[in-house]
Amino acid sequence: AQTVTQSQPEMSVQEAETVTLSCTYDTSESDYYLFWYKQPPSRQMILVIRQEAYKQQNATENRFSVNFQKAAKSFSLKISDSQLGDAAMYFCAYGGSQGNLIFGKGTKLSVKP
Amino acid sequence: GAVVSQHPSWVICKSGTSVKIECRSLDFQATTMFWYRQFPKQSLMLMATSNEGSKATYEQGVEKDKFLINHASLTLSTLTVTSAHPEDSSFYICSARDRRGKTEAFFGQGTRLTVV
Numbered sequence: 001a002q003t004v005t006q007s008q009p010e011m012s013v014q015e016a017e018t019v020t021l022s023c024t025y026d027t028s029e030s031d032y033y034l035f036w037y038k039q040p041p042s043r044q045m046i047l048v049i050r051q052e053a054y055k056q057q058n059a060t061e062n063r064f065s066v067n068f069q070k071a072a073k074s075f076s077l078k079i080s081d082s083q084l085g086d087a088a089m090y091f092c093a094y095g096g097s098q099g100n101l102i103f104g105k106g107t108k109l110s111v112k113p
Numbered sequence: 114g115a116v117v118s119q120h121p122s123w124v125i126c127k128s129g130t131s132v133k134i135e136c137r138s139l140d141f142q143a144t145t146m147f148w149y150r151q152f153p154k155q156s157l158m159l160m161a162t163s164n165e166g167s168k169a170t171y172e173q174g175v176e177k178d179k180f181l182i183n184h185a186s187l188t189l190s191t192l193t194v195t196s197a198h199p200e201d202s203s204f205y206i207c208s209a210r211d212r213r214g215k216t217e218a219f220f221g222q223g224t225r226l227t228v229v
Contacts, residue, residue: 043151045206
């Protein structure tokens, strides 16, 4: 069975600074996808970034980028130039052959002005 | 972008009654929808996978007779919590994947269920 581990229950970053959220996963599948979702207080799940496992190049979406280390099964999220609106719960998720997503326990990110 | 609409966004019901939650894909067809449950300050846990035109697949520990899932069309799946009890109070979220095989799952807004 696949598992996703987020070892940082809470993180804090100063506005305009950079923060990295960690995520590791375990799988025996060779074809899969990894995601970072943001869940603000509204609880709406918002896709932040997606990485296909077969792609070696790290995904980037504006201020958000990932460090995907397939051999190490590591998938960290870097948020640059942090903004107050980035404060939320962040979930790392694994998407495999079954189609459903397996989520980590989440990291609560606080942004200090 | 793809939109998934979930209704209602919140509901309060009396213990022993049933509650139906709808999940609709508004601008795409979804052969598969997923139902998750999220307790306060916890992660999303998959409850069941809803397949259009066939029976839902439930995760271990989820009572299929309590959480009835119907996926009657390519754009609608419903979750009915039958004979609800206070311990069923939670946040329920659905997601749907485009039948064309796109990898991204789109989420509904979620439903906060409170059983009193």
